Amino acid sequence: MIDPILCIAASLSIQSPFTSKAHSNQDAMAARRPLESDHGDPFTLLNAYDEWVQIKGERGNNSRKWCRRRGLEEQRFYEMSKLVKQFNNLLTDYGLVKKRAPNASELTSYGRQQKHRDRKKLRTLKRQHQGTRRRRKFLRLEDEDVEASDAEDNDNPESNIADLEFKLSNDLNQLQESANVTRSFTLGDINLLKVILCSGLYPQLAIADECNSYRKDMDQVFHTKAKPFVLLHPTGVFATNPDVLEPPTADDESNTKDVFSHKHQLLAFVSLLETTKPYLVNTLRVPALQTMLLYSHSIDTNTDYTRVVADDWIEFKFQTGDDAQYMISSVVQLRDSWQKLLNMRLNDTTGSSVDKEPVNVALLQLERQLADKLVRFLESHIKYTMRKLAGAELQHLHIGPTEETDTDNFFVLQSKDSKPHPTKGGTQVNSYLTIASLQENEKSKLGLYSSVLREHWTCPKCNEPMIVTMVERLEHQSQCNQC
Secondary structure (H helix, E strand, C coil): CHHHHHHHHHHCCCCCCECCCCCCCHHHHHHHHHHCCCCEHHHHHHHHHHHHHHHHHCCCCCHHHHHHHCCECHHHHHHHHHHHHHHHHHHHHCCCCCCCCCCHHHHCHHHHHHHHHHHHHHHHHHHHHHCCCCCCCCEEEECCEEEECHHHHHCCHHHHHHHHHHHHHCCHHHHHHHHHHHHCCCHHHHHHHHHHHHHHHCCCEEEECCCHHHCCHHHCEEEECCCCCEEECCCCHHHHCHHHHCCCCCCCCCCCCCCCECCCEEEEEEEEEECCCEEEEEEEEEEHHHHHHHHCCCEEECCCCCEEEECCCEEEEECCHHHHHHHHHHHHHHHHHHHHHHHHHHHHHCCCCCCCCCCCHHHHHHHHHHHHHHHHHHCCCCCEEEEECCHHHHCCCECCCCCCCHHHHHHHCCCCCCEECCCCCCEECCCCEEECCECCCCCCCCHHHHHHCCEEEECCCCCCEEEECHHHHHHHHHHHHHC
16 A cells, blocks of 8 residues: 555645646547546546556657647656655655565666666766757647647657656666556555545545535535535546536435435545635545544534534434444544554654564554454445534534533443543543534433443454443443553
């Protein structure tokens, strides 16, 4: 996962590789269509970079001509390669990534001679380029567009210098292998990539407007937590393919409001561009419930857990309390394991040698377990509804603090670690989770007793049967993970 993540991070850190004609020339758009991904703009950039790497490794192919036909700027790909190498070196220096073994071709005498010839040629080209003026560019008119001539493009010394620098500083065989691995990604791998990207993008998420099904493709409206009524940027992949953003519908295929489904989505975006209208730039679609539960700074529930509010702006409703308890229990385990793994990784790199780093078996085992749990969590098919809370609802969202009585202590002080929340009310389980703090829209049959209802449960890790409340269950799972 490290290679595609670094490539996407590099592509989002530089100027867009798309030229001015990329979204107006029909031939360029048609040639670039196989590279477009319906998962979002970052994956389209990753596909374009991987295909460019394959073209660079094939003899006889002109990568500059390939880029020009698709409305891409090759210089941006060179910049991406440099950034990827810098990111990789930083991670290697701090011991977060193992140092890669040198390629077999570099160890042979022919490989070393080829490197020496390329370096000598690079020095010659740089001397020649410094002593000459910039050549006059000859333009030609093709299909109502102005392009540089092929002869001038092939003799461009700046392009030749960039090409040689790229070949000297990168191993094309390793880059092609990484590109082939990216091409074979499954849907689970792609969802895992999305979750990793959201760890850096959160809270930059947007939810679709409830009336989008009645709007035209270019008029789709989204809402962020800070700014409502934003649009998709016309150059984004979703602007030309908005069908993948359609909300799930009910059985009658007409109702899109309050539909229980596991296919609800949010849009993660890199930046918000405001011109005549506000636009979301570099967007990707992510699973709504899993993303919000993993990264929300506050998660609040009602007494029977069928209603969950994340970060005081998106509300989720579940069909049964068991479904909600399963998702909350899973996300608490994942966030604890993630934090534990991060601490272990940082402690493991402190004072260790980069070249002779000892293999931490426990660390590798925890990484595999976390990856497997994340994949299962992302593939869960628990159905729920999703909506954005209105501003007026936030004023009466929580029950608020209550007077401390013997009865209240019995309900909220169910375990040694939990405590009543000082402002929201309910029971604060950890730094981000508070249960039974939401106002009830519909009165539960058990009322306040729902939060302390004990049920039979068997721990999946230690196989110990017990009768516990939800809070006690979360605490036991947290203790099992630390063992």
